[in-house]
Amino acid sequence: MALILNIETATKNCSVSLAKNGEIIAIKEMNNGNYSHAEKLHPFIVEILEEANTSTDKIDAVAVSKGPGSYTGLRIGVSAAKGLAFSFDKPLISIETLTSLAHAIKIEDGLIVPMIDARRMEVYAAVYDSNYSKTREIQAQIIDENSFQDELSKGKVYFLGDGAAKCKTLITHKNAVFIQDKFPSAKEMASLSFTKYKKNDIEDVAYFEPFYLKDFIAIPEKKKLF
Known part of the structure; x- marks a missing residue:
């Protein structure tokens, strides 16, 4: 049996699922038109673990959407996934965001x-x-x-x-x-992460980085005239 926590934050959809052998047993997501990952991601993780009556140390792997997508969104999701994988010594699995979206x-x-x-x-x-x-x-x-x-x-x-x-x-x-109304979601990640888990297709937690596709360019804040 494989219990995998899936995290998707590449777009405005903040999405987390828990899947057993590729089948969803709990999912929580919100797409309200804003990037709410910083506020919602960790509470969503806690909520689905509680709903499934399990804990982080009981999962077998952590999967994360690797990009491309929002620079900030990807950083938040990947940082959370790497932190959990490292803390609980679990394999880290990455899923291409567009592949996951195609499966919608x-x-x-x-x-x-x-x-x-x-x-x-x-x-x-x-x-x-x-x-x-x-x-x-x-x-x-x-x-x-x-x-x-x-x-x-x-x-x-x-x-x-x-x-x-x-x-x-x-x-x-x-x-x-x-x-319309299709976004990258931790729902579609479930079967994809399970397939990778069975193949032991995992990432090096220490060196894994999101796939940004383009370099991040910071836009300078406009100076106030008054």
């Missing part, structure tokens, strides 16, 4: 393009087939009317995630399908 839908045919908002008209995106095999690696890309034309010419393409909404007015091909 199931299709019979076509392609899945999970997208995470990267500000302005830029997104982090990858392309998966109906079996969730990656057909194009993760990229940071500027969206315009020519984006994903090769994929769209071959059949249905399902766009989802908080980056997809702003693409709807530009990507107007008849094969484009936009799915």
